[in-house]
Amino acid sequence: MKEILYIEDDLEIGTIVKEDLEQRGYLVRWLTSGEKAEEALGDAEVVILDVMLPGLDGFTVGQRLKRNHPNVSILMLSARTAVDDKLQGLHFADDYVTKPFHPEELAARIEVLFRRNQHAVSKEIQLDHLTINMIENRILKNDGEEIFLTAKQHQIFMYFLRHPNQVLTKEQLYEAVWGESYLEGDKTLMVHIRYLREKIEQDPSAPKIVETIRGIGYRVKQ
DSSP: OOEEEEEOOOHHHHHHHHHHHHHTTOEEEEESSSTTHHHHHTTOSEEEEESSOSSSOHHHHHHHHHHHOTTSEEEEEESOOOHHHHHHHHTTOSEEEESSOOHHHHHHHHHHHHHHHHHHHTOEEEETTEEEETTTTEEEETTSOEEOOOHHHHHHHHHHHHSTTOOEEHHHHHHHHHOSOOOTTOOHHHHHHHHHHHHHOSSTTSOSSEEEETTTEEEEOO
16 A cells, blocks of 8 residues: 655644545555654655644755655645745655645645656666666666765765756755755865765766766756
8 A cells, every 4th residue: 555644734634635645545644743754654655744834844854854765755735835935845855736735636746756656666777887776775886886875975866866967056955965054165065075976986086977067066967
């Protein structure tokens, strides 16, 4: 059975959505706050996450979940329609739906996320001399040697792979991986990317995988 973690503090909306999704055959675990989201995640492949929550807001909860469980798909729900809010959510989330929404639309978007996950089960990504298994989180060179990354290096690399061909700013990367606001001039991200390149690039001084886009940020082409 396909499992969903649903985090919504509005009891009326939560009851309607949970009952509708269960009628469609999903197993739904419903929380009214995000404090215990990681403990409740279990085998859920999709998280439906409201932005306006008591205590930790949905953006904070979503960033933490994605940072620690990069293969989980996150769909944000919000009554906030401002473009800035959507962009903030889509820095880490896989989809964003504004309230009010029709249950059919929500169900259709959820099914897309599950299909995407099923496709990823057998999906391997080939980058230059590397083969990345997205499910097993393994990185292999063409000669079969496995590359082992630190937690932060892995989070950075996975974020690149979830956003292929996009130019990502230092702010986007830092906030997605560390879950904190980026301070101009902070070299932490640059240091981690340098060490990441030393592990995954054939020639770290002339990187072909993690490209620097001068004055903007970085990009990984697929």
